[in-house]
Amino acid sequence: MTAIGIDLGTSYSCVAVFRNNRAEIIANDEGNRVTPSCVSFTDTERLIGDEAKSEESMNYANTLLQIKRLIGRTYDEEIVQKDLKLLGFEVLNKDNKPQIQVNYLNKVTTFYPEEVSAMVLTHLKEAAEAYIGSKVTDAVITVPAYFNDSQRKETKHAGEIAGFNVLQLLNEPTAAAIAYGIENEDEGARNILIFDLGGGTFDVTVMSIKNNVFEVKATGGDTHLGGEDLDNRMVDYFSKMFNEMHNVNMMNSKRALSRLRVACEAAKKKLSVATHAKIQIDGLYNGIDFKTTFSRATFENLNNYYFDKTIKTVEKTLTEAMLDKNKIDDVVLVGGSTRIPKIREMLQKFFSGKTLYKTINPDEAVALGAAAQAENLKLGKFILRDIVPLSLGVEVDGDFMSAVILKNTKIPTTRTINVTTARDDQTTLNISIYQGERAATIDNMFLGAFLLEGILPAPRGVASVELCFEIDSSGILDVSARDMKSGQKNKIIINDEKRLLAEKDIARMTADAEKFKQADEELRNQHKSKNELEDFALRTKQSAQDLYSDQKITKHEERHLVELCTETLTWLDLNKKANPAVLKQKKIELESIAHPIFSQLYLFDHTKTNLPKNSRENCAEFDNVEKFADADSIAATWSPSPNSSTDDSTTFSNSNNENRAGPSNWGNGRSTLRASLISTGQNEQESLKKVTSYDQVLKSLRQKLKNTNDEEEDF
Known part of the structure; x- marks a missing residue:
């Protein structure tokens, strides 16, 4: 059965199929090669794609767009609240999850974001079936490289609602790299940088291509940066201009803002090919017309913050990939927003005048690569090695994140570590999963937790629990735990929609990881010193008891050592935040007492075996x-x-x-x-x-x- 590739975008989506030894874009029923990711509801029908887009300015309360920015997020996120002020439709809080309310067939109806995305996917599915001439169920769907686990999970759910068997969730820049590789398969080994700036998300990926092996070196980006943000800046700029000109406040009028947004998007596109664009809206607010001319220079100055941010991300990603910019053979532009002249100018300047790769249509590259991967999953023509965008770990000692899978680890992957109990006779273990780059859990994002019960009672530090982190080819995380002695098991698939990794968190984690590098190192040293003291005290205590049982030390020596170790462990429980120097001194003091007692064993027992x-x-x-x-x-x-x-x-x-x-x-x-x-x-x-x-x-x-x-x- 034929499998297709789908680029599910924030503003526009695209579908392709691989046949006749090449990937082909499938046009929609209006003949357009890209379809607006838009759904509109009226009193009589539901509209999807181009027809829905045409309803945006008039039927704003029932026309749903930018849904990708809501999928997998929580209602109380700051970035969501900011977006809601600019959206024409109503978004409700349903158990801290965004729920969209519309009037459909004269009835109030609500939908979750993944349901709306499923409608767009269904529309693309129908176009593909009409083009291919047979039923289509298998698909590879793309997501931004920096999508977190919840966003990926909800995207996959949307595909399943649309009737797809989702073969894989493929990172968008990786898909674009596959499309590039197919176009340049005779070029030999190459290092490329994918610059993917779309309608709502931004990704940068550095890859190497050699002998049909596509290997991701590093990735960076922002799940809330794209053409829609440039539109928002323009809307804010012109609404303030209109308010000052006419002494009114149009910010509370969703109808006026929706109409202004449509005009701003058109002007933005115009400025990619011209130096000036006109904005004319009849009766924008209170019957007042709005007419102005907008220059490219003003547009660039207005959005210079976003442009600079993209270049800084490129620089950071190259650093993580450990590649000099002069080692990049091609810079591949992906996404409609890369048509902006200022973006291209800044990129070319950063890469010392290198000619940017513009052969592939930036609107279609991701879908073409997804289609090629859908075919590759059946035939295995090339090898794809993607990576984890942010580190994943488990909470230990109440506030420290022990990384299990590090950032830029290749996927699919499985990592296993052993954890233990913190109290004597502990029979349950609460396992909390985090994502981020900081040492303290409070600075990272909580993804989910589960409880392992039935652990056999034992002194603290004795029980051994095997913790397994597994990430599949779609980047979805599965965590399991097993008590090695009792055999008790439990697991969790991280999909808690109430715990998400928002754009603000990703930006903070990345920036703070650099800014607070020294603080993180101090925390790691403190944690290491604490563990060393605790481990030495526990081992010494156990050794003393064992040696006395074997009649190798006296009762007085055994009692003295056990009391000292118990005192040390009690002190440690009360001073978990102690300075590393203090912890090391405590360990030296304990060693100075234990070593003379044990040293005799080297002469009269240990000597024989060594x-x-x-x-x-x-x-x-x-x-x-x-x-x-x-x-x-x-x-x-x-x-x-x-x-x-x-x-x-x-x-x-x-x-x-x-x-x-x-x-x-x-x-x-x-x-x-x-x-x-x-x-x-x-x-x-x-x-x-x-x-x-x-x-x-x-x-x-x-x-x-x-x-x-x-x-x-x-x-």
């Missing part, structure tokens, strides 16, 4: 050494007698070598051992023989520990 075989055999002579000297006396500092032999002096000299590994008092243990042997009644010769063997063991031990110093320090 030294060469001959050294372990020598060490066997000292299995029962504790009956000659207690552990504390061996670890204690020993001051040799003035009558100590030359052998003793040599041993002390070696033990003080600055490059040795192990505690500084190990050499003193030699004299302690010798004195202990003599005190038990053994003669001088036998004692000296055993002490000589002790020397050999000690030297081997030092040499071994030199090579494993880093490994042993963790103990």
Whole structure:
């Protein structure tokens, strides 16, 4: 069955099919190759596309446009509230989700944004079926690269409402790159930059194309920047002009604003080919006519903020792709707004006069690429490697986001990490998912959460929960968790429409990640120091209990260590925000007490498993050494007698070598051992023989520990 590709745009949409070894644009029933993403309702019918667009100025309350800016968003978002002031139709708050109200067939009817988008998709589907001559159900639908998970999910839902089997949600700039690659398949390896500025969204993607492999290097953009924003600036400019000229306030008249918007859009298009455009509207407000001339220079000055923003995004995306602008072979223009002369001038200047790639129709490139990908999913003619636009992670320690899937990771992908409990005998684990580039969760966007129950009771830090993040080829996230011991499982598909990643959040995350880089690094260091102290205290406490059970340390030592570790963990619970320097000092204090107690084990137990075989055999002579000297006396500092032999002096000299590994008092243990042997009644010769063997063991031990110093320090 034939599959089609659809570019579902904010202002206009386009549909294409791949056949006869090439992608073809499908015209609508009026013969136009692009269709307005517009739906209008009257007392007698529903209009879609060009017919609906013609109703915009008169039937403004029932003509729905720019729906893509509402899909997957929440009603209370600042950018949504700002848009609502400029829209002619009524938008209600339904459980914090935008719901559109219209009068259809003399009845008040409401629709969710995805339902309206489904109407546009259905219109395109019917045009495709008429063109192909058969039923069409499979489609690849494109979305902006910076669409978040909720926006992608609702777009896919719209496709399903329209009767499509959505094969894939494809990023718009990636689709355009595929169209470019097909046009230039004989050019060899190339690095390209897709500059996609449409009616409502803006994307920049850097890609490499080699041997039929399309690999995305980096992507950037803004889900709320496009031609509609330029129109809004013009509407605001002219409405203020009209109010000042006639001492009125037309801002509360949706009819007047809708008519002015239509005129501004026409003037904007005119300025792409001329230096001046006229705006004439009869009876704009209170019967007052409005007539003015608008220059290209004024238009450019009015929207210079947006133009500069696009160039800064290009520069940042190239940095993330680790490519110099001189390494870009072609700059491909996509989207109707790239026809604006100022945009082209600034881009060409940024790329040192490079000729921009304008061979592909900017209105059609995305649909052509989507159609090619729909065919490729069946035949596998080329390989596509897309990426994640923003990092995804899980909340740990209550306020820290641990990134699981990093920004610019290739998709589809699966990443797994292990998390654990924070309290003793904890049987449930709340898993919160975030998206963003900051270290603290409060600075990132909350996507959703779920609860894993049935964890077997255990001391904190013991339970192990496997957390799996999976992103499919459409960029939709699926998170699952499994308790490794009990086998309990739970999962979530992030589609909570109440938790969205708005444009303001994306812009803030990107800017703040640079601005507060130092603060983020300090937070990461604090988190690292806290974890190191907690881990050391828990391991030391457990080791002390285990060693006492094996009768390798005394009850006094075990109790002392356990009390110290418990005090440290209690302090840590009360001082989670402590300075890294304080945390490190606490760890040093605990180490200074634990290490002398544990160090004896290197001589009388650990030596056997870490030294060469001959050294372990020598060490066997000292299995029962504790009956000659207690552990504390061996670890204690020993001051040799003035009558100590030359052998003793040599041993002390070696033990003080600055490059040795192990505690500084190990050499003193030699004299302690010798004195202990003599005190038990053994003669001088036998004692000296055993002490000589002790020397050999000690030297081997030092040499071994030199090579494993880093490994042993963790103990």
